[in-house]
Each structure stands twice: as C-alpha cells, then as structure tokens.
Amino acid sequence: MTTQALHPSVSPQEPPRLTGMSEAVLAEVAARLAEVVAGASVPPIDLTAMPLTSEDRADLEQRLGRGEVFATVESAGRSQIWETQFSGVWFVRHFGENDRIASECIEFGAAPEILFSHRADMSAAARRLAAALQSADAREKTDH
Amino acid sequence: MPQAPKLAPTLGELLQERGVSRRAFLKYASYLSAVMALPAGSASALAEGLANARRQSVIWLSFQECTGCTESLTRSFSPTLESLIFDLISLDYHHTLQAASGEAAEKAREAAMAENKGKYVVVVDGAVPTKDGGLYSTIAGVSNLDMLKATAKDAMAVIAVGTCAAFGGIPKARPNPTGAAAIDEIITDKPIINIPGCPPIPEAMAGVVSYLVSFVKLPELDHLRRPKAFFGETIHDRCYRRPFYERGLFAEGFDDAGARQGWCLYKVGCKGPVTYNACATLKWNGGVSFPIQSGHGCLGCSEPDFWDQGGFYRPLSTNLRDMGPALAGAALAGAALGAGAAWASRRHQESYQREQNPNEGDKK
Amino acid sequence: MTAKTTASGVPYDAQGDMADKDRRDAAMKGFVREFGAVAAAHLEACVRCGMCAEACHFYVATGEPAYTPINKLQPFEQAYHRHAGPFAPIYRLFGVVPSVTLEKLEEWERLIFDACTLCGRCTLACPMGIDIAELIKKARHGMFKAGLIPDRLQLMDRTARAWGSPATPADDFADIVREVGEEHGVDIKVDRERADYLVTVAPAELTEHTKALADAAKIFNKAGLDWTYHSEGFEASNIGYLNGDTELQEKMTRKIIDCAVKIGAHTLVLPECGHAYGAARWEAARWYNDKLPVRVIHMTEFLQEVVASGKIKVKPVGQTASFHDPCQLVRRGGVMNAPRDVMAALGLEMRELENNRALTWCCGGGGGVVSNTRADPIRYKAFELKKREVEAAGADRFVTACGQCRITLDLGAKHTKWDRKIENLLELVADNLAD
Amino acid sequence: MTLLEFARGPALQVAMIIFVLGATWRFFGALLLPWRLAPAEPRKGALSPIAAAFKGVVVKMWPHKPFQKAGMFTFVNGYILHFGLAIVVFLFAPHILFIKGLTGLSWPALPNNLVYTVGVVTMASLVAGLVHRLRSPVLRLISRFDDYLSWLLTLLPVLTGLLAAAHLGARYETLLAVHILSICTFLIWFPFGKLMHAFMFVFSRAMTGVRMGQRGAEL
Structure with a gap:
C-alpha cells in the first residue's frame, strides 16, 4: 500500500511533482510543535484534502521519518499510527475499504486521541468481563 | 437536540452492543471532519455528538429521476467506515431499498411521519413535475407534488439529493415538457440543503446526514444552499491538471498528444472553472478517479442548468449562442445606416451649397 | 469696426449686421460644407493625447493650454458631430451634442485666426495623422461666412x-x-x-x-x-x-x-x-x-x-548661412532641397537651425497672423523660438524664401532690437549673378 | 438564468450586435461622405497614393525627433498599453477560444501566467495614463467625458479579467460574468466614443499620407 493509490499518475509528464507544499506543511508542523511544548493543545493538520502530489506526500513522510512507536488499530477498518522522529508529532492514517486511505492527519501531543481507550468502552468492557467471569463461575459450579 | 424520552437507545449504546468501539466513531468523525473541512479539532466533538445521538428517521422520496443518486449512495456503502451511515439513520421509506412494497410501503411512510412529527428528515431525489397539476409522475395515485408537500409539512429539514432535486436537472432541461421544478421552488418554509451532482458524491450525502444527526443543525451553505464543505471550491481550483492551464498547455482533442500527456481539458469543453464540487479531491469509486483524471472534461453536473450551457465540448469561453447571422445582419444594417447618414449629410451640404451659390450648379 | 469682447472677456471682431441666429447658422452651414470623408476620418480619429500642443509655437512660447491645436478645432468638431457625422441625426434628436453657440464661435475666433498660422507642425506631431492645420483652414471657411474674422484680415x-x-x-x-x-x-x-x-x-x-x-x-x-x-x-x-x-x-x-x-x-x-x-x-x-x-x-x-541647368551662373559668396524654411513651401509644400541646392551653388556653407526642413518652427506670422495686429503679443513670443535657434546656429547670413516670413522676422527683430538682417534667396541670387 | 448565463448569452449577443452595428454605421457614415481629393499634379518623383498612404500609416508609429522629449511618455505608455491589450486580448487561451467560437480562427496562446503579468502591466499603464491626463493642463483642457469613460471601460475588462484569473473578491463564475459584462459595456461604448480610433486611425494617417505624399512633403 502506497500513497500513490490516491494520486495515480495519468501521464509520464505531469507538471513538476514537488510543489513546495511539503515544505509549507513542515513549517506548520514545527510551529504547532513549539506551541505544544509551550503547553497549548493544538489541532491536527489534516492532509486529506490538501493539494499534495504523491511526491509531496512521500517527501513529507520521509522527512518526518519514523520514531519509536508504531501502532495498528483495527476498528471499522484499519488505521496506522506512528510517532515521527520528532517526539509529539504523530502521523495518523485511516484506511477505508480496499485499503484505500480514507483520511490522513498529523496530530500533536503525548499520543493521538484514537490510541486512548474511551470511558464508555471501558465501562462496557468491565461489564462484559464481569459477565464473562460470572458465567465462568456458574459453569464451574455446575461442573462440580 | 431532539432527545427522545428514554425510549430509543443512543447510537453509541446501539453500536456498543454490536461490539463497535468508540474508536470507530472517532475514526469516522475524523474522516468526516476531513472531507467536510470542519474546523480542525472538531473530530472528537463530532464523535461525541454521534455517539449520543438517536437514530434519525429519514424518509426518502424519489420523483422524476433515474435512481442514479441512490446507486451512487449504495455503491459506496460497502463494509467498513462509511457503512456507519446506515447505522446513523432509520431509513423508514425508500422505494429502491425498502423491503415493503405497495400499500405497506406507503403505510410505513405515514407511520414514520406520525411517529417522528417535526423531527424526521426528508431526502428527495428527482425533480417534481408541476405542469398540468403534476400529473406526469404519481406514486400510489398521489402526484409527486402533493406527496412532497404533505411529507415535507412536518419535516425538520429537507435534503435535495442530486441535481434534479436541487436544481431541476435534466427533467428541467429545455424545453422542460413536464414543468419540472427544483425542491426549493416548491418547499419554501423548511430548511433545505441541496447536494447536487449527477449523481452527487456519496461522501457529500453521508457527510451532510451525519452532520445533521450529530449537530442537529444545517452545515454552512452557499447561495445555492449547497454545503460549502463540499461545494466551496471549483473543480478547477483543486484540479491536478491546473498547472497545465497556467502554463497554457491544452489538449486540443481527446486523442492528441496533449491529451495523452494529461494536459488541461479547457479547450475541449471542461467546465471545471465554474463548477463547484469536490470531485477533484474526494474523487469517485472509493477514490479511484474522477472524470478529468479519466481524460474527460467536467460537465458541470452540480451546477444549475448544466444541460443547457451550450454543449459539453464547447469551451467555457465561447459565447452561448451562434452569433454569425446576427452579426452579419448587424454589419449590413450598420453599413446601411452609415450610408444613410452619409447620404443625409451630403444632401445637407448640397442644399447649403445651392443656398450659398444659387447660380453655380455642378460644383462638388 | 470697434473691438468687441465676449462675456468671458475674449476680444473678437464681427463683420456685417447679421442677426445672432443668422450669424451662427451661417457658420454652421460653412462648417458643414467642409465635412468630407477626409475631414471626417480626421475628426473621428483623435484620442486627445495632447501631442499637438508641443508642436505649436504659440503653445510652446506661451504655455497657454488654449493654444493646443486640437482645442482650436472645438466648435468645428462639435458642428461635425451635431450636423454631419454618422450619428448626427441621433445626437440632434437626443441633444447629445448641443448646438454650437455664437458666443463660442466668437470666443474661438482668436484661436482659429490669431493663434494659428496654418503652419502644420501639429500635423507632423499627431500620432493619428490628423491634419489639424487643414481642418483649421476649413474651419476658417465657416467663420468667414459668419463674418467672424479679425477686422484686419x-x-x-x-x-x-x-x-x-x-x-x-x-x-x-x-x-x-x-x-x-x-x-x-x-x-x-x-x-x-x-x-x-x-x-x-x-x-x-x-x-x-x-x-x-x-x-x-x-x-x-x-x-x-x-x-x-x-x-x-x-x-x-x-x-x-x-x-x-x-x-x-x-x-x-x-x-x-x-x-x-x-x-x-x-x-x-x-x-x-x-x-x-x-x-x-x-x-x-x-x-x-x-x-x-x-x-x-x-x-x-x-x-x-x-542654376542646375546652367542657364545662369552665380558667384560664390563663401560665407556660412542658415535657412528659415517657410512652412507652406517646405513642410506643407514639399520643396525641401531646392533652396539648399541654390545656396550650395552660391557657395554658402549651411548651418542648419535645430528644427529645420519639415520640422522648422513657423516664423509666427503665417496664415494672415502677421497682418492681424491683435496677434502681435503672441507672435513676438513665438519669434523668440526662431531667434534662439538662429543665434545658436551662429551663421553669417540668415536667408528665407517667403516674403511673409521675411516681414514677420523683420518685425520680430525690430521688436526685440535684434541686429540681424533677413535676406531672401531671390535677392541673394540676383545680387550674385556671374557675368 | 444565472448572471454568467446572462453575460455569456443575451448580454454578449446584444453588446456584439451593437458593437458591429455601431462601428459599421460610424465607419460608413464617415467614409461615405464626399471624397474631395485635390486633383493637383503630384510632384515629380512623389510616392504613389498607395505607397504614400502606407508610408503615412507607418511613419506615424514613432514621433519626429523634436516631439520625442515632450511626447515620450505618451508614446511609450501608449505602446505599452496597446501591446499589453493586444497580448491580453488576443494571446490568452480562453480569449482565443472565444474568437475561435465566433470566427473559426485560432492561433497559439501564451502561457497564462505570462498573460496575467502583461495584464498587470497594462493596468499600470492605464493608471499612469490617467494620472498623466489629470496632471497636464493641456490634457485636462482637451479631455472630455468620452476620454474618462473610454478609459474606465478599457480598464474594467482588464481589472475584472485579472480578478477572475486570481479568483479575487467573489466566486469565479461571478467574476467571469462581471468580466464578460465589462467587455459588453466596452463593446457597446466602442462605436460611440474615441475607442473608434482603433479603426479610424488607419484612414486618418493614410489620408494625410496621401495629401503630403503627393506634395513630396514629410508626414
């Protein structure tokens, strides 16, 4: 799976592929990271609808690089999340059907929101786990 | 927010039962906020809104149309992310999709209307014939016109899906034999959202419904009642072939060297510069491509009267009418008037001449 | 024949005892007769660029914008649009172009007669090729018919x-x-x-x-x-x-x-x-x-x-000379080399004026202006342009080939106490005939 | 009917009809007046009338030396304006397509970015021209309503064209419609004001060329 799928090449002679957009995005990333360090909470940068060429995307991804964390989330399709080589800068990529990239953004902070477990899910899980234990107990009892 | 009294479970609870985590909401929300260009950071708010919302009752009316809009919507709804849309709504009436038929179907519509009075959303695809009392299209003996009026009466909002519903579309194209009209020409006292396109982009339909469900308000609309999120920019603005336009590199035909090199399609009639839609960014068929990428100019299908804009293959800058004969006539008339004016002037001069020199006859 | 002035204080002369309306009508009829295709093409082409101003000795010498050549044509132009141009019937019907008033004609008399020598330098300057001098000559036809010319003329x-x-x-x-x-x-x-x-x-x-x-x-x-x-x-x-x-x-x-x-x-x-x-x-x-x-x-x-055919022989004079090109002979007449050939035969070494041949400055007295005493003040100012160039050329002799130019230059010299003799080419040849 | 449809449809049609009708009317109305050509014997060795007419048209393209100093701004700015307009009008791809749609004639276009630059220069030249007109006592005296209106109606299509190209101020189709409407006003005014010099200057120059050419005089 590459980002190329989003921007299939129509011709061997498209206009200059590196448009300078990646440079602009990187500058924005730097600015937001500085704000985060100063204690602010900053919104993510959404790459989905940006007029980036596939070269721009590759350039951006390559220059942000890979850091220490890589995660895959399986929920309503697959998602890939990794911390870039710059701590606090996260690359979040959601896939739709057929492994198509559905949305893509750069998030800032300790970890992207999607990695945290939601309180509602946790309480549901607690209930489920309790119920599962109860039924196991019951089975054990009947077994005796 | 229409909080139903304790009855129905929230969407969050509903999906919880099916093992769908809140991460799915968050993911869907971040996807939606991306395509709808919602303010950065609104994804979690949207996710919370969705999770706490009740299922929205939707009545889908199909009038003078080709079912292309429904096809478009359903084609995109294969499992995973976008399938959530069907979990968000309770599609209480839809010719093509509902199992019930005949009287049972009409009963379902009436029941939904009664149960959710003032809260249901009416989605319309197709234009409404208004000529001769609207007899050109009826369902179960009721004219489209009457059914629309009756159904919209107690609706919270009306969504006109597709160019036919939004602007009259092809049924309204000259000479418009059925007197086809757009929804907002008939319903004037309800909030109306137009999602034009022939067909509209599925994400636009899904996005608007989701927005409505979670925020219970209309998204920001343009002067044609189109959500700015999807119709805020032209195809041309976001077209990957735009650099060719600026550099003056144009395909002159569909099979020339320029076309093969992917040059701008302006000269072969692309209406991208005046067409507001998200095709160039969201694309079609799961992001595979869109018309310009496939080598054909934009037809401008999400714009009013796109069928009557002088031809799909005539460049945008050409005038709409054949002016040759009119201009030739004008040139002839101008020459005649000029000759007449000169003749009158000459006569003036001659009469002055005679007045001044009554004895001289033939001098110029 | 007492001097009259318009309400705005511009002096004018009027001849005959026509009623105001008749006088105005006579001018209009006189103008209208002049509007042939050539005049029309000229009047239709002006873009109001003002280039003609810089060509006119009266404007350059005085800096008075009213002396801009195209401005001198204003009533004539207005008459064209109202009475003869392609849209004249419409302009008349809707009053788009008003009638030329007698007052305006009286005011313009000064510009058409006193402030124009018909020298045609403006014609050379006009980027649209409008022959302004010719049009002013045509305008004079109407003015004459209306009895609106300087009394002296x-x-x-x-x-x-x-x-x-x-x-x-x-x-x-x-x-x-x-x-x-x-x-x-x-x-x-x-x-x-x-x-x-x-x-x-x-x-x-x-x-x-x-x-x-x-x-x-x-x-x-x-x-x-x-x-x-x-x-x-x-x-x-x-x-x-x-x-x-x-x-x-x-x-x-x-x-x-x-x-x-x-x-x-x-x-x-x-x-x-x-x-x-x-x-x-x-x-x-x-x-x-x-x-x-x-x-x-x-x-x-x-x-x-x-001289060229050898029918007469001349003695060499052996001095330097400048030549004043008479406008009607040279610029408007096309006789450019003849005077210079004759002067060469006389052995005169040419010291051309800065503006010579077709581009010469007018003496300031052509077109009847020298006879029109009302124009004396601006004529003397225009003379300065010529005087400056003659002095700059520094030749021994100053020759011309037009009696009118000679009189004008003589008057100018007298007025400014300028110690230069203005000679005519004919006299120069006659005085230097070889036996 | 949207504004753009109105502009591209009836407005443009009416404007072009008025333009053609008015221009031919004025053209023939002026040139069918009596031709009183002086039948004088031409100077020996004078140019033929056709050659003289041609010379008249060409010679007037640049001022004689004595007029260059005072007239340099007028000439240079005039050339910038006219070349600018010509480039913008005739070498911009959408315009060529418009002309092709009308006449079937077509020729290569310049890159749009270059045309935009020329458009900006043309605008600057128009503004400079107006400033010059307002500052010169001579020009103030001889200028009429026509001069200012023609200036404005020439400026507007360039301005709206640039705005449309830059998508500034409104939606593109509104800008495009306004651009076309501004061209409509330009076309409608063209036959009635000094813009007509675009056709008449040839005849004016040629006629003086013939008159002076016959005399062997300079133009």
Missing part, C-alpha cells in the same frame, strides 16, 4: 476683392513695375501678349521690397527666357486662402492661371511667398476639375532649375 479681403490684390489696384501694376525697372536699371517685361513664363508677385514686392521685382527680371533676362509680368494676373498671394473666403480664393487663383493660359505660358512662376504656393500649386486644381493647364512652380524651384 477682413480689410485686406475687401481690398483684394476690389483691386485684385491687397497691395495695389491692377491698373497701377504696370506703372509700378516699369518704375522699378527704371530705378534698378533692369529691362522688365510686362503685359506681353505671349510668353513662356508668366511671373507673378507678392504684395510686399509691390510696397516694401520692390527690388524683388527687378531681381526676378534680372534673372529671367540673364537666363534668356521668354517671360512677362502681366496686369491681368500678377497677384499670387491669396488672401481668400488665408481668410477662409473660398470665393475670393477661387477668383484670385483663376486670375493668374487663366492669364497664364491666355498668354500661352507653359509655366506660372510664383513669387517668394509661402501660401501662394499652397493656393496655386496644390489647391488650384479644385477649380479646374482636373490637372492644371499650366505648370506652377515657386520662385525657389525656378532658381534651382536655372
């Missing part, structure tokens, strides 16, 4: 109509000429029944510069040509041409040309006069509906001919 007009010359009655011509011949000891031919050359004269030659009559005779005799002056056609200056009196212009033109035909002349020689050349050489054919029955040349062209 009107006076000359009446004299010319009565005498056939503004200088002297035709009856006296032969006597004057004979006297001059005796005075200078030259055999002057006059009133011969047949001759190859009919030689004509300018008013100044009958009054201040009579020597010129003898000079011409000397040269014709020396060249051994068959020539004569003639009482029936002697006056080449054409006051009708300057005043806008077409009737008189025709009369004056016919007099000399018909006389030339009558005596069987093949060539009509015009005197050293600028506008005589314009009238007889370039406009006379108007009245003959075809090419003229006789060859018409200027004295300067004649001098060139006889």
